[in-house]
Amino acid sequence: MTRPTPSPAASPAGPLAPARPLSPLRRLDAGLGRVSMYRLVLAALGVVLAVALALVLAATGTLGYPALGIVAVLAVGTLGTLAATWVGGLVTRSRPHVASSLVTGAILALVLLPGTDGRTLAGAAVAGAAAGASKYLLAWRGRHVLNPAAVGLVVVGWTGLATSGWWVGTAALLPAVAVAGGVVAWRTRRVAFVLAYAVPAFVLTAVGYLTLGVAANDALWWALTASPVAFLALFMLTEPLTSPPRRPQRLLVGALVAVLAAAPLFLEWGWLSPELALIVGNAVAFGLGLRRGVRLRLSSATLTGDVLDLHLAPSSPVRALPGQYVEIDVPQAGAAARWDPRGRRRVLSLASDPASGDVRLVTRLSGAEGSEPSPVKRALAALAPGEELRVTSVGGDFLLPSGPVALVGAGIGVTPFLAHLDGVVRGSGAAPGGASGVRHGHDGELAAARDVVLVHGVRTRADVLELPGSAGDALPAGVRLVLVVPPGTAGGVAGGTAASASGGTAGGPDGVGLDGRWEVLEGAVTDAAVLGRAVPDLGARTVLVSGSPASVDALRTAARSLGAARVRTDTFLGY
Template identity: 40%
Template sequence: MSRVDDLLGRVTTYRTVSAALGVVLAAALVLSLSGSVHVEPVALAVSVVVAVAVTLLVSLACGALWRVPVHRESSVITGLLLALLLRPSTAPLDLAVLAAAAAAAGASKFVLAVRSRHVLNPAAAGALAVGLVGVPFGAVPATWWVATPALLPVVAVAALAVVVRTRRGLLVGTYLVVAGGVVSVRLVGLGLAVPDALWTSLASYPLVLAAAFMLTEPLTLPPRRRQQLAEAALVGALTVTPFTLGPVWSSPELALVVGNVLAFALGQRRAVRLTVVGHRDVTPAVREVAFAPERALRFRPGQWIELHVPHAGVDRRGTRRVFSVASPPGHVDGVVVAYRLTPAPSSFKRTLTSLPQGVVVRATSVGGDFLLPRRADVPLLLVAGGIGITPFVSQLAALARAGERRDVVLLLLLGPGDEPPYADVLTASAARVVVVAPTPPAVLPEGWEHRAAPLLEDAVLREGVPDAHRRLAYVSGPPRMVVHARRTLRRAGVRRIRTDAFAGY
């Protein structure tokens, strides 16, 4: 799985989603030619063009009107989803309905938004809008035609790629268990055998697509895991529970919109404007940027923030990136993020590195569950790989500011010749720090220890932290390092492990 993480980590989440949807549509086109999928090939091609073009054009027009940057790839994803939801056709009325859904979806990011953050999943909003408004006039609502046994293998593989890239397996699994369970129970009650009921729930209902490609839409999720799982269960149940309330009837798009409204009520209800106040090199390989938020930013130590930095010459990594906040709440420098400098940085990193003071960027979401326990008597083992130290810096700095002393051992994994980042913060925290690196750093702060190893090995853990088995462990860093460290901790008898991997960081 670490090799898959490395492969997917080379592209952004948005690029992964758009590529996965493209594969599904390409498979549908091929299967339509053989008659395995009952849509017209020409109609499918025309529908994709109309859905993507209208969504993108309306988004660009709204962006110009509202004077805000437009995330074009997000608009492309919305158009591709709508092409999978509304049945392909070349009939003028059907194309008009599709165009209306695409226009509603593109506009919803701006009209149904609060301080630059959209509230509803755009594709769900567009599909729901044409269903509510167009059906009385003869329009065909969203049929989710992609939910067919012939396409399920392709949809499942594409969904798996998205789930691995977004690390939303538990969220998607919760939705599928609840929705699939409700459908299966109902089908068994109608006389189907249990295996047939389970197969039908996955092959003939749009559960996999809705869960992996729409429920996981990042800007419309609650900030905390337990909130996300509660939303997934609710949306899953609503998706497959038949009901009619006047002009409103049960549908996957309605269930998603209800979940979006709930998530908005629970989360950061606005996009945050951040003004660049300074840069500094933490080490020769680590760069830090400090921002002053326009309004107080609510977050807890260990959580992440997603930055949106539009720029020219955008490469495949895109214009949005997630960073762990490296500063504690209420820090004098505002909100601080850090990242590793590489010989061939992405266009995002190049732009972020060169932003002058006074430039304003947006934080589109804040969240995460990589939080220390509230109880101060729980012994902790923190394992950081390189830039994975940033959430621990926020946490340890917050503890030091509060005057709270905890039993903390920090294992800091460094590459050859790397300097330990944030040595001042780590020293001030009074945590016991063990540096794991092939060679000792040029400067090893007083009281720190060094263990010679390229990775976290069994002997290093056994000798450096002999009581690891009684500690609550946190692991943060690149996916491959996190997987290896987790296995090493398991072998040492550590049973409570929480991880925070920086996929494609």
């Protein structure tokens, strides 16, 4: 799972050394993390449209649609979406999201049959207006429920003004759709969601053609190249706001949409279109996920070095689990965020158990050594108590598993583990599949029954984040905390006895304010020898790793070399 939260690379002398070159996929992650999801999707759709126009203008004969018709539907559909969104913003006194409207207009242009006649353009306008209006009319407490483009396509289909021809589903455009859409799916970590829909949809479509008497080769080819499957899966199904928050839920919804979309081939359900099937899936996802736009009111903020630690009070309970993340909208970023390719939304790990009623978010202000904070970061740092942010979505599957576990975080990557630890300390830490991870004591109170080792690699004292609970509280049975600091610095940060990487004791003054529950170890957390000393039985544990792309690669390698067979990763991308 990958999310666009910051984690600068450490210096060679820091706990993340030695530096390793990034793998191609990690380099891709690092690049994609610098662009907002809306702008990435818009760019991907632009690639598909550009390829379509190039094929038409080149007169290759592979696309039989007029270039002017494609451009006209794109322009009118986009204007219709923008107009309806603008009106909705005025009525609700909210700020319209322009990038979202541009994405919707591009999707409509790739699905509605192109043309320049009045009826076709009127249909494009109606589809765009319906899509834009749905963000406000079909919304629940500030959060739209259904994919806007799908709503627009269904509405215009009912009017008969335009046809959802899904002309993008052709062999000529399949490579562009697959590559551009594949980048989007990789960025959102929705590949399994895409496959959960695309595989059964392809199989059912091919079987449906066979039942209609189509030859086997043709049935397979048409199901792959002459159907909405690829485009719907990569560009519409994966919309974050209408996706279920958990992986098992996404697999269920993907399969459901596939069955419904293919049903007309087997049943006399001509009314059931792919876009309507997607809407049904959106409705199911809505019931499974965040049902309202939660507001977060700032209670307190602490800035240590360039690490900002926020505690916020939610307007209503956040339906999330420790290890998940939230996407927040930061309106205080204002006009400056318009010029930021990442926009004014950010995805941040929850650093507290949502059941506590306190939402804790931690971020680093700079994205790299010496870099200026982004407009969103500056706005977050300038927040005053009482000011509000908005949660637009919740997601992630980086949950605490059952059984012995090692949590290894590099730098700011420790944040999801703080939420895990908070859940364990509070007695609410749950493992997937119903394992609660807690037991009842004789006095009826919950007592932790987890075997958890948290290892945190830091560069400086400022990188050591506040632990859940009070510093004087004893840790639950079975929980250990190990802080890995650069060589020669243990005495300056330790609250007690500190061990050096060579096995000796590092002397020096006690660190001011450091939580005494940490065991301090010198060295680099990415060094297998140091990691092995921190967790001697690492190979017998499920290992969860979080941090920057470089540190995750190095930590995974170190864990594997120590015999860990189960390593799960959560990569934090730079701002």
